[in-house]
Amino acid sequence: MTSEVADPAEAVAISPAADPGFLQRHGGTIEYILIPGAALVGALGVFGVFVALFGKNPLDLYFYMYQGAFGTWFSWQNTLTRAAPLILTALCTALPAQLGMVIIGGEGALLIGALASTSIALTMQWAPPLAVQLAMAAAGMVAGGLWIMLSGGLRQYRGVNETISSLLLVYIALAILNHLVEGLMRDPTSLNKPSTREIGAANMLGSIPGTDVHWGLVFGIIAAVASYILIYHTVFGFAARVAGGNIRAAKIVGLGVGKLIMTVCFLAGASAGLAGMVEVAAVQGRTNANLAAGYGFTGILVAFLARQNPLAVIPVAILLGGISASGGLLQRRLGLPDASVQVLQGIIFVFVLASDALYGRIGFLKGKS
Amino acid sequence: MDFGRISRRHLLQGGAALTLGTALGGRSAFAADTTIGFIYVGSRDDYGYNQAHAAGAAVLKKMPGLKVVEEEKVPETDAVEKTMESMINLDGASLLFPTSFGYYNPHMIKMANKFPKLRFEHCGGLWTDKDPKNAGSYFGYIDEAQFISGIVAGHTSKTSKLGFVAAKPIPQVLRNINAFTLGAKLANPKATTQVIFTGDWSMPVKEAEATNSLIDQGVDVLTCHVDGPKTMVENAARRGAMVCGYHVNQSALAPKAYLTGAEWNWEALYPKFIKMIAAGEAIPNFYRGGFKEEIVKQSPYGEAVSAEARKHADEMKAKLIAGTYTIFKGPIMDNKGKTVITAGTDRGQKDPELEKMDYLVEGVIGATS
Numbered sequence: 001m002t003s004e005v006a007d008p009a010e011a012v013a014i015s016p017a018a019d020p021g022f023l024q025r026h027g028g029t030i031e032y033i034l035i036p037g038a039a040l041v042g043a044l045g046v047f048g049v050f051v052a053l054f055g056k057n058p059l060d061l062y063f064y065m066y067q068g069a070f071g072t073w074f075s076w077q078n079t080l081t082r083a084a085p086l087i088l089t090a091l092c093t094a095l096p097a098q099l100g101m102v103i104i105g106g107e108g109a110l111l112i113g114a115l116a117s118t119s120i121a122l123t124m125q126w127a128p129p130l131a132v133q134l135a136m137a138a139a140g141m142v143a144g145g146l147w148i149m150l151s152g153g154l155r156q157y158r159g160v161n162e163t164i165s166s167l168l169l170v171y172i173a174l175a176i177l178n179h180l181v182e183g184l185m186r187d188p189t190s191l192n193k194p195s196t197r198e199i200g201a202a203n204m205l206g207s208i209p210g211t212d213v214h215w216g217l218v219f220g221i222i223a224a225v226a227s228y229i230l231i232y233h234t235v236f237g238f239a240a241r242v243a244g245g246n247i248r249a250a251k252i253v254g255l256g257v258g259k260l261i262m263t264v265c266f267l268a269g270a271s272a273g274l275a276g277m278v279e280v281a282a283v284q285g286r287t288n289a290n291l292a293a294g295y296g297f298t299g300i301l302v303a304f305l306a307r308q309n310p311l312a313v314i315p316v317a318i319l320l321g322g323i324s325a326s327g328g329l330l331q332r333r334l335g336l337p338d339a340s341v342q343v344l345q346g347i348i349f350v351f352v353l354a355s356d357a358l359y360g361r362i363g364f365l366k367g368k369s
Numbered sequence: 370m371d372f373g374r375i376s377r378r379h380l381l382q383g384g385a386a387l388t389l390g391t392a393l394g395g396r397s398a399f400a401a402d403t404t405i406g407f408i409y410v411g412s413r414d415d416y417g418y419n420q421a422h423a424a425g426a427a428v429l430k431k432m433p434g435l436k437v438v439e440e441e442k443v444p445e446t447d448a449v450e451k452t453m454e455s456m457i458n459l460d461g462a463s464l465l466f467p468t469s470f471g472y473y474n475p476h477m478i479k480m481a482n483k484f485p486k487l488r489f490e491h492c493g494g495l496w497t498d499k500d501p502k503n504a505g506s507y508f509g510y511i512d513e514a515q516f517i518s519g520i521v522a523g524h525t526s527k528t529s530k531l532g533f534v535a536a537k538p539i540p541q542v543l544r545n546i547n548a549f550t551l552g553a554k555l556a557n558p559k560a561t562t563q564v565i566f567t568g569d570w571s572m573p574v575k576e577a578e579a580t581n582s583l584i585d586q587g588v589d590v591l592t593c594h595v596d597g598p599k600t601m602v603e604n605a606a607r608r609g610a611m612v613c614g615y616h617v618n619q620s621a622l623a624p625k626a627y628l629t630g631a632e633w634n635w636e637a638l639y640p641k642f643i644k645m646i647a648a649g650e651a652i653p654n655f656y657r658g659g660f661k662e663e664i665v666k667q668s669p670y671g672e673a674v675s676a677e678a679r680k681h682a683d684e685m686k687a688k689l690i691a692g693t694y695t696i697f698k699g700p701i702m703d704n705k706g707k708t709v710i711t712a713g714t715d716r717g718q719k720d721p722e723l724e725k726m727d728y729l730v731e732g733v734i735g736a737t738s
Binding site for chain 2: 067068072074075078081082178182183191192193212214284288289290291293294325328329331332337338
């Protein structure tokens with residue numbers, strides 16, 4: 001792609017040439033911004049060609065994508081609303097990745113978290129809303145955390161591949177949810193759409209003042225920043241990264257790998273569980289099959305695009321939220337099918353994964369050492 | 370490609386859109402025309418539920434002064450709220466048709482409260498007098514058409530064994546299974562309907578398995594109630610069984626095996642709504658009907674349907690339209706031997722008791738849980 005070549009050249013032009021140490025000191029950071037950025041531009045370019053093959057003007061495409069995702073205040077809110085659950089579910093993949101684990105079962109933790117938080121809200125109808133909300137958050141996080149700990153435990157103590165087990169646990173979570181929602185927890189008046197009772201309007205979380213965006217976005221940002229600090233600025237995070245780099249070396253230096261795995265899996269599941277709680281307390285108001293909307297699966301994509309960096313999860317989630325927000329406009333204005341957004345996501349994914357090979361290979365970023 | 374230039378251009382266009390949007394109070398300049406938004410939960414060419422609505426939308430597209438915007442595969446989460454808002458804010462839609470059952474509460478209610486001057490029409494028959502007055506919910510008594518399909522199936526089956534591939538044991542689905550069976554028994558008192566529940570609205574693999582398993586047990590006429598009957602119709606036809614369709618006419622998929630089918634008639638209802646609005650009449654908030662009100666229709670009979678079956682079916686259809694026949698007329702026993710509608714009780718189409726149906730009538734092989 002010509003664009004990938006064009007972009008670094010631009011970066012050189014804007015970087016202060018008078019300071020030869022600049023690239024040396026910040027080369028790594030620049031690389032982390034430049035390479036994914038170029039991959040994104042490249043993916044958009046290929047998608048433009050793809051759309052042109054269907055006889056649509058790529059310039060219209062870019063304009064509508066921009067307008068639908070970021071072009072108006074409404075579009076921004078649309079984007080941020082869609083990004084909110086993705087930040088939390090992406091952490092469910094990004095945190096265990098520090099330990100070298102590939103957990104893809106965030107959807108299951110989200111469903112179990114939603115179920116647990118709904119259950120507690122329904123039993124606490126006498127309590128003031130703030131207490132109910134706190135209890136819901138706690139229940140959602142604990143339940144989601146324990147759910148992913150199951151995968152961690154299976155891996156650590158039984159040698160079961162955590163990727164497979166976490167994925168299969170999604171289906172078990174969905175089956176449990178459907179079973180309870182259609183049986184024990186069913187609101188008898190929910191005839192054709194089996195659902196639990198509602199948690200009550202007073203217990204709903206509401207929106208961030210001045211916007212339509214629910215509080216899940218704030219929770220997500222806090223969780224992402226906290227995860228970043230935990231992983232990169234604490235002893236615990238350092239130990240986790242050591243174990244992720246070389247598990248035998250970690251054992252030799254005496255790190256409690258089992259404890260690390262279980263704790264990180266708990267934290268990962270807790271953030272997806274919190275996403276489930278937010279979906280109940282801010283959006284649906286009850287639990288039913290609508291909760292299985294695939295946020296957990298899109299979260300995996302976000303985590304990989306963010307290269308498992310908890311901080312990078314935030315902009316990537318906003319980007320994917322924007323793509324999904326603009327998808328509607330592409331359907332309505334250009335007559336593209338819904339699948340076109342999935343094609344774009346797929347192209348971005350391939351570009352980002354392929355661009356991994358470029359790290360440390362861009363000559364001018366290494367500086368003169 | 371010169372990406373820098375494009376992004377600047379988009380920035381300017383976005384800025385212009387923002388200013389324009391604010392100046393017009395968030396509405397685009399489509400004052401002369403009415404823009405109608407259709408939202409589907411699945412793809413609009415699914416040979417099923419969503420295609421039936423898209424066919425209705427296609428009729429509106431041809432009417433002068435109307436602009437139709439459509440979005441498919443919108444999940445039943447806050448994504449649908451944002452889709453509605455996006456259609457309102459960016460396309461200037463003033464009438465919205467969120468067509469999936471799960472869009473109603475809380476999503477469409479929320480939007481109807483937020484935009485009290487716009488009209489929202491939901492498919493599902495869920496409106497109650499507690500809901501906003503600018504919201505409506507319509508639905509059809511499609512069990513009338515299933516009853517007629519049952520008569521045709523009863524006459525056609527050689528083994529007297531009919532099959533029903535169903536999604537979930539909820540009242541709407543049970544009512545279809547029961548009406549189909551009652552129709553079949555009218556034609557052939559020995560007829561039985563074996564039902565298999567797949568557990569969800571769109572489960573192509575399970576639907577195919579259910580179809581095969583029913584045919585293996587000697588079933589020679591099948592029908593279904595899932596979102597996309599395509600899987601059942603094609604598989605059954607391949608195995609040499611006959612089918613009755615659902616949602617839309619599937620005869621194109623199996624020209625020889627297609628007997629008849631229960632179809633929605635949104636092509637007739639939607640223009641009716643538009644005419645009501647144009648004439649300044651209010652669309653009733655709760656709008657339901659069957660054959661007589663032209664909300665449901667019967668597919669034309671296939672070549673395998675005997676003259677006798679045609680005559681019987683046409684006769685019963687005429688009675689249903691005239692209102693001289695009741696499908697759920699006591700005494701009716703469930704398949705466990707319990708009387709569910711006592712002798713002398715007529716449960717007419719509008720009877721709210723039928724909305725709570727939780728049983729399978731005598732002649733159905735299967736269980737609700």
